[in-house]
Amino acid sequence: MKTILKLENTLSQHRIKPTAMRLLVLEYLLDRETAVSLTELYKDFEKSDRITLYRTLKVFEENGMVHSIDDGTGVPKYALCEEGCECEVGKDLHVHFHCSKCNETVCLTNHKIPKISLPEGYIAENSDLVVTGICKKCSK
Numbered sequence: 001m002k003t004i005l006k007l008e009n010t011l012s013q014h015r016i017k018p019t020a021m022r023l024l025v026l027e028y029l030l031d032r033e034t035a036v037s038l039t040e041l042y043k044d045f046e047k048s049d050r051i052t053l054y055r056t057l058k059v060f061e062e063n064g065m066v067h068s069i070d071d072g073t074g075v076p077k078y079a080l081c082e083e084g085c086e087c088e089v090g091k092d093l094h095v096h097f098h099c100s101k102c103n104e105t106v107c108l109t110n111h112k113i114p115k116i117s118l119p120e121g122y123i124a125e126n127s128d129l130v131v132t133g134i135c136k137k138c139s140k
């Protein structure tokens with residue numbers, strides 16, 4: 001069980017003003033092991049409207065608390081950043097794994113995307129690496 005205080009602290013560390021909705025969404029993200037799409041979030045927050053949930057995710061993303069993942073399914077997914085993450089190329093960005101069986105996407109935070117050397121004049125701003133296959137749960 002996470003205390004409200006702890007959740008509030010996490011939000012203020014990212015300069016996000018705590019609201020009831022933000023606290024709920026943060027708690028939800030902390031309890032999940034996989035990345036979530038807006039549609040899934042909406043399903044689990046039946047009583048909230050989609051716009052509010054979308055804005056909540058966007059505020060989290062803009063303040064560097066979550067990162068969005070393009071796992072190739074065409075629908076962006078969101079996952080919490082690690083503490084101290086700046087979503088920086090060659091430092092924080094990690095491999096994502098998309099399971100073709102359960103359709104879930106997970107952060108492999110211990111597997112960072114190495115900085116790729118680019119031709120002169122090219123500046124890297126983002127780097128995506130999605131590995132697809134069968135996840136740990138499904139391969140058992």
Ligand SMILES: [Zn+2]
Pocket residue numbers: 064065066067081082085086087088092
């Ligand atoms: Zn990040």
Ligand SMILES: [Zn+2]
Pocket residue numbers: 099100101102103104134135136137138
């Ligand atoms: Zn799976």
Ligand SMILES: [Zn+2]
Pocket residue numbers: 067069079094095096106107108
């Ligand atoms: Zn991730």
